[in-house]
Amino acid sequence: MxxxxxxxxxxxxxxxxxxxxxxxxxxGSKSVTNRALVLAALAAEPGWVRRPLRSRDSRLMADALRALGVGIEETASSSSGDGSGGEAWRIIPAALHGPATVDVGNAGTVMRFLPPVATLAAGDIRFDGDPRSYERPLGQVISALRTLGARIDDDGRGALPLTVQGGGALEGGVVEIDASNSSQFVSALLLSGPRFNQGVEVRHVGTALPSMPHIRMTVEMLRAAGAQVDTPEAGGEPNVWRVSPSALLGRDMVVxxxxxxxxxxxxxxxxxxxxxxxxxxxxxxxxxxxxxxxxxxxxxxxxxxxxxxxxxxxxxxxxxxxxxxxxxxxxxxxxxxxxxxxxxxxxxxxxxxxxxxxxxxxxxxxxxxxxxxxxxxxxxxxxxxxxxxxxxxxxxxxxxxxxxxxxxxxxxxxxxxxxxxxxxxxxxxxxxxxxxxxxxxxxxx
Known part of the structure; x- marks a missing residue:
């Protein structure tokens, strides 16, 4: 890689x-761009991501989704009726499939957000990246996906490189996870949660969560795409997030x-x-x-x-x-x-x-x-x-x-x-x- x-x-x-x-x-925001790409790829209809960030991390995310079968058409300029103008990407969802290889580079959003997406693909999806990516925490996402029904081959490392043996669907359900090292662990499961058969209930069991604004970003973007999300801030249990199974809407998002x-x-x-x-x-x-x-x-x-x-x-x-x-x-x-x-x-x-x-x-x-x-x-x-x-x-x-x-x-x-x-x-x-x-x-x- x-x-x-x-x-x-x-x-x-x-x-x-x-x-x-x-x-x-x-x-544009990398965090918003890469979340928007994932949600648009999992939607039931085409959508737009306008003013996206064009950088190494967002390019890696887009290329990875293309490898799974998602259509991403890049235009130099477009208008959404809100005066946004600028560059726009049209995202055309498709049946996710392998075999495919994903290069995560050293992008935390790619290495953590896409293994849950890969469980929904039919076929094997291999994840690899820069040498530093092998050292970054991923074990909590791997173990959580296994609890939810995924098959993942990581040779016991709890880290990259790994292969997700996608079955075209994931059962989902309740999972406990220690996300004290990265809020991305929670966001990774929530973003794909609407497509799991039972949705997902993520229960954080570690010490204080870092970077809570990024989890709030994930929740707001899920809701904007039509997902039902229950959160601690909305009167739910502390450190528990629930996403109900549902179809996601293809939205027109300005980053x-x-x-x-x-x-x-x-x-x-x-x-x-x-x-x-x-x-x-x-x-x-x-x-x-x-x-x-x-x-x-x-x-x-x-x-x-x-x-x-x-x-x-x-x-x-x-x-x-x-x-x-x-x-x-x-x-x-x-x-x-x-x-x-x-x-x-x-x-x-x-x-x-x-x-x-x-x-x-x-x-x-x-x-x-x-x-x-x-x-x-x-x-x-x-x-x-x-x-x-x-x-x-x-x-x-x-x-x-x-x-x-x-x-x-x-x-x-x-x-x-x-x-x-x-x-x-x-x-x-x-x-x-x-x-x-x-x-x-x-x-x-």
Missing amino acids: TETPALHALWPAPLADGTVHATVTVP EPDLSNAQPFLAAALITGGTVTIPDWPRRTTQPGDELRRIFTEMGGSCELTDAGLVFTGSGKIHGIDVDLSEVGELTPGIAAVAALADSPSTLRGVAHLRLHETDRLAALTAEINGLGGEVTETADGLHIRPRPLHGGVFHTYDDHRMATAGAVIGLAVGGVEIENVATTAKTLPDFPRMWADMLSGAGA
């Missing part, structure tokens, strides 16, 4: 020569901008005391990235939602923060980068699960910021950051897109920072170097 080159060219992170003033149009991917651009305004506008920022959303408004304001900025989008302005000062990031763990690398430049220490808590992401993000952030002269200490569930004068050097990314953007953020204020493998940002943010250069040149301001 996909191999990662041993050596990567170094990208000199641009140093800001003044305040940043720019309008940055952020591509929101990826708010988490807006983070480095908002950080640029905070660090330089400038202003960055992100068009189409939703007034209501389940995306965890919306918390950036609160967190970066507490760290020294101010923001306003306007007809032009979110307008964020830095004050020229960066304050340390003590914050629980358990629901928004994906924001940790960018927050750590800003905290390393603050005027007081920061403590980032509730993110022990980041040790199991694209890389061990806590160890990686500690090593790379300290390598530039910082003082970062790992805690049991996060990081403690004491700002120190930083210097240039190589910032390694570990094939992790959020490490790359975190390094770029530090490079705005520290000369001589070189990012190893900045191309890894293509996982969710295509053409990041160009977007970064355009921002610094004031494009769209």
Whole structure:
């Protein structure tokens, strides 16, 4: 499957020569795009996904669904009557079938959301991916699917690579799962649940769930597709989600901008005391990235939602923060980068699960910021950051897109920072170097 080159060219992170003033149009949400693709593929009728993210992760999801027999037609532009315009994908459901091989790359949504889908296919579906994908947690999804009636051959690893022996249907029912390492375990079962004969009842039995906003996103999107979902928030049992068996509707969905991917651009305004506008920022959303408004304001900025989008302005000062990031763990690398430049220490808590992401993000952030002269200490569930004068050097990314953007953020204020493998940002943010250069040149301001 996909191999990662041993050596990567170094990208000199641009140093800001003044305040940043720019309008940055952020591509669509990966989390929304990949959930929308799965739901559309399982629907009883064709549907549309408009303004999808075109990145490595979404391409892997689309290619995987095509391998299972789903039709995905990409158009350069379309109109849904809501003024959305832009690129659109028409999804044409079909009887899922194998044999097929799915390359998950290092995409958590693909490696976790698609094995449940594969149980509904007729034939064997093999899953493989990047070397790092073999190390990422998947055992809870595998064991849950077996409890629900699936046949899966993983040679006892509880991880990739594996083969789902699809029977064309899955009985479903009640299953207990420890999703304390990833909320994606719950979302994976819920997304395919309407197509299981008995639906699915997922009971989380572990410690606190991380990234709850992503489960709420899954639930809202299921309901929008016509599924009946009972949740703890709706008066149900704590840590229990039920999806009834039903046909899913083919919907016309417009994907929101990826708010988490807006983070480095908002950080640029905070660090330089400038202003960055992100068009189409939703007034209501389940995306965890919306918390950036609160967190970066507490760290020294101010923001306003306007007809032009979110307008964020830095004050020229960066304050340390003590914050629980358990629901928004994906924001940790960018927050750590800003905290390393603050005027007081920061403590980032509730993110022990980041040790199991694209890389061990806590160890990686500690090593790379300290390598530039910082003082970062790992805690049991996060990081403690004491700002120190930083210097240039190589910032390694570990094939992790959020490490790359975190390094770029530090490079705005520290000369001589070189990012190893900045191309890894293509996982969710295509053409990041160009977007970064355009921002610094004031494009769209």
